[in-house]
Amino acid sequence: MTNPDLSHLSAPGTEIALRVTPKASRNAVKQEKGGLRVYVTTVPEGGKANAAVVKLLAKAVGVPKTRLRLVRGQTSRDKVFIVLD
Template sequence: MTDLTHLAVPGTEIAVRVTPRASRDRILAEEGQIRVYVTVVPEDGKANAAVTKLLAKALGVPKSRLDLVRGQTARDKVFRVL
């Protein structure tokens, strides 16, 4: 698991690129970009929930401290740490 605890400061906005229907759940942080791969399908908010859960684990914060600001239906999303 990629360690993103340095980003867990309240007010920080984290831009991620999401790939649904991946072979396994994982987070890659390379060249200043965070890519999140989830195995679930992008329907009824299932992929967003999986991304939130995985990102919260990598940040070391509860899911309730993450807010999806932009990109509810897009692959590029922005989360804010509360």
């Protein structure tokens, strides 16, 4: 399964809203009708799932992990990231 090309979201200041499914069978980023979904195999303990989401999202968007910041949803399944300069 290939992740969608989200390079159009790489502009600085872009907010990326998504829903996370932890403990999934595989890591994936999907564009669905309801928005962006990210599936990670890691458990939501100690920020492990968030770290996995950042890694997958950075790859899909085409930016380094350091350019993504979680602005809302630290402990929620619904998260909002912002692309930094």
